[in-house]
Ligand SMILES: O=C([O-])CC(=O)C(=O)O
């Protein structure tokens with residue numbers, strides 16, 4: 461797939477998969493015990509690019525989750541882990557904006573996570589990062605600040621399921637297509653954000669993003 465097509469992954473947006481509980485905590489915890497990736501979906505209409513605000517839906521409390529996004533470059537189905545790198549067309553830095561208020565309700569009521577993960581502006585992204593720029597998706601240093609204060613820090617070498625393992629797993633059940641995106645999971649320790657906050661972050665020494673938070677009330 462040509463890079464120029466993938467460069468427009470937001471405009472051509474397809475499926476957005478998220479991996480949950482996918483970082484090993486330094487101390488190790490229940491997340492280390494998950495046997496298979498835990499997945500959710502976002503809608504392509506959730507994407508926003510820099511210059512557009514993250515809008516808090518009425519009554520929601522949002523948490524920022526800065527993650528490495530993997531952009532699929534070719535159609536793949538039932539791909540082995542060792543062949544999965546070939547399916548990657550590029551990357552992005554993404555915020556998996558999560559409505560913790562709705563997530564807590566879903567957990568306590570044992571209902572789906574849908575409303576906590578997918579809503580307008582819940583997927584702010586950087587521009588397309590060509591595949592060559594990230595030599596090894598399993599060794600990317602991520603950071604995130606809120607109003608200039610350190611909030612998140614982590615290396616993708618701490619993912620429970622690596623980018624290629626996620627691709628292999630998802631492709632057992634779904635045909636992955638060019639411009640699909642996988643949010644690989646958030647490093648510790650995301651926190652809640654409020655109207656007026658500025659979220660910045662990305663790859664240490666590499667691509668960064670900056671988004672403002674706005675309330676629609
Ligand atoms: O928000 C959550 O609980 C799960 C999630 O997306 C992550 O761990 O990246």
Ligand SMILES: [Mg+2]
Nearest residue numbers: 525556645646
């Ligand atoms: Mg996440």
